[in-house]
Amino acid sequence: MEFRDYYKILGVDKSATADEIKKAYRKQARKYHPDVSKEPDAEKRMQEVNEANEVLSDAEKRAAYDQLGSRYQAGQEFQPPPDWGSGFEFSGRDFGGAGGDYSDFFANLFGRGGAAAGGPFRSAAGQGGYQMRGEDRHARILIDLADAYHGAVRTISLQAPVADESGRIVVREHSLKVQIPRGVKEGQHIRLASKGSPGIGGGPAGDLFLELSFRPDVRYRVDGRDVFTSLPVTPWEAALGASIETPTPSGPLQLKVPAGSQSGRKLRLKGRGIPAPAGQDAGDLYVLLEVVLPPADSDAARHLYQEMARELAFDPRRQNGQAKGV
């Protein structure tokens, strides 16, 4: 695990005031926000900026980080010292809406997404002998599109703050096998009861919300429950019609390509998109035909093209209403 220089990430001096940190964060957030940024690694950079802001905008965390940071350089191999966190108490304020996507470095120092019981620090709220429910936590997981069609069980790794033998809160990695129900959509949440941050003073644990995203698949594109795919076809299949075996997320099927199809024709397979729970409509699968020409890379192929040119009075520019030769 490498040490992270949060001041460098925000582009501020170590003596920066709270106001300067706030301004630097807003400037960087505008630059790297994934919805507007043109930077190729915008999402990763935005996470770093969020993380840096979470620490430097909080006086308590900043003081703890500064104490530690005086001994490290950015990128240097880092292990939290055994006494890390002793002598500090956090007020129990939350970590903000950065989504819980924190680096291992952050998680080891402050916990991951848990607020009151953040990392190795004892919460002030935890000292009073009363019970408090643990915070809800959030994580984003990638699933395959096929999982939405069939349902699946996926193993996810999470780091969570837990109390050790001496009552200190430490970050431990654990894995969960999560059932992904059939018919889920991108952006939906699965709520796992009592899998969030542990409660305080014997209070119940919070919930864990998993936000679902589909793992990018070059074969398929998804919009809601509708799924889109492209199917390369030969000119004769498009012209004469054909029955073609087509891969789909639910398994291969025989697709009837109508005669006279052109490149770009969209065939709709009703109900073959992502399934839906009872009472709702399943999505559709759209197959976009792409007519691919065979290369004229042999005498026989060239001869066939020349024969077509002679025999077929075909001028696509005239068909499109364009004047010949323009």
Add this chain to the structure above:
Amino acid sequence: MTHTEIVVGVVLDEAALTLEELARACAVDTRWVVEHVEAGFLGDGSLGVSHWRFSSNDLTRARCLRQLERAFAAEPELAALVADLQAEVRSLRQQLRAAGFSESRGS
């Protein structure tokens, strides 16, 4: 040490969140949610707090609003406008991808 267990969750939208559950999931006070629903920034506009139910979209949007308001000290109206624009950008990008166009990143 690692341990493994099988967990069966509930998909939001099939069992939507109550007001209190949404507030807790966003680490905000219920009053914050009520104000945002009454202002039309959240929820489906239905009447009666006790009947309010919130979907996955509401949860995503509420967390987004909260982050914008907190990180940028944004007025709720401005945060809602930015959230609308972000949602619009994401929707248009999704449509582009569905139409077979890949969005260009970088100059």
